Amino acid sequence: MTSVFDENGVCVPCTVIEAGPCYVTQIRTKEKDGYTAVQLGFDEKPERLVNKSLKGHFSKANTKMLRLLKEFRNVDSASLAIGAEVKVDVFAKGDKVSVTAKSKGKGFQGVVRRHHFRGVGLQTHGQSDRVRAPGSIGASSYPSRVFKGTRMAGRMGFENVTIRNLTVIQVILESNLLLIKGSVPGAINTYVEITK
Numbered sequence: 798m799t800s801v802f803d804e805n806g807v808c809v810p811c812t813v814i815e816a817g818p819c820y821v822t823q824i825r826t827k828e829k830d831g832y833t834a835v836q837l838g839f840d841e842k843p844e845r846l847v848n849k850s851l852k853g854h855f856s857k858a859n860t861k862m863l864r865l866l867k868e869f870r871n872v873d874s875a876s877l878a879i880g881a882e883v884k885v886d887v888f889a890k891g892d893k894v895s896v897t898a899k900s901k902g903k904g905f906q907g908v909v910r911r912h913h914f915r916g917v918g919l920q921t922h923g924q925s926d927r928v929r930a931p932g933s934i935g936a937s938s939y940p941s942r943v944f945k946g947t948r949m950a951g952r953m954g955f956e957n958v959t960i961r962n963l964t965v966i967q968v969i970l971e972s973n974l975l976l977i978k979g980s981v982p983g984a985i986n987t988y989v990e991i992t993k
Contacts, residue, residue, distance in 0.1 A: 798980060801966060811966050812981045814896075816991060817973035819883040820860040824874050834870045835877055838863035839988075865988055885973045888993070892965040897990040898983035902955035907931075912948040958982035 800810045823836035840863060844852070847862045855862055859880040877883070888894065908914040908931040916928040931950070935943045960981060967976040981989060 799976075801976060803966075809966060809978055810980075811976045811978050814975045814977060814981070814989060814991070815973055816888070816975045817883060817885045820858070820863065821877050821879055821881045821883065822854065822858040822860055822863070822866060824877065824879060825868070832870065833872075833874060834868045835872045835874050836866055836868045837883060838866050840864040867990060869992070884970065885968055885975055886970055888965050888968055888975060888991075890965055890968060892993060893962050894965060894977065895959055895961045895992050896963055896977065896981040897957060897959040897992075898981060898987050900954050900956055900958045900982045901984050903953040905951065906953040907950045908948060911950060911953045914948075 798810060798812050800808050803809050817839075819837040819839045821835060822838045825832060825834040825836070827833050838855075838858075838860060841861045842864045844862050847855070852862070857879075903910075907929055909916060909929045914929075914931060916930070917924050931948075934947055934949065935941075960979075963981070964978040965975060966978050968974075969976070975991070977991075983989060
């Protein structure tokens, strides 16, 4: 993240995202695939790291070897051809976008951090070590089980998160950078999906 000053001199916090160049590697059609979509590839990688099936896929599309492939539906594919380069100029200043990414993984966490339990509180009645414990989780003879979805300790984070209605502050075409107002999910160098 960084911050920029707008035309009124107000400091605006924003996230810098490298959003291209992407390459059209496949175009799905209703007749052949049953739905319409455009498959985009991003982030070039060495040819020695690509398996044979993907090498054939990229050579058929006449593109470089790419790390990430992603399909986008509801795209006007008439203006795109296989192998075409999609740059950051598809976005403009002031556009509202949605950003989807994997959130930061936090590992195995207890109920206080994961579900905001408060613990025992003042630790009265001899309770010296129950401050961060979950307490009772089930009923007695009925229903004699623990319900699915009961909030307990477990793995936290690394889930798909979407933030909608973020504003594009600036488009830097020569280096394929987008400046988006506010923060986006994920750690540094995480792949994100940006849609209008």
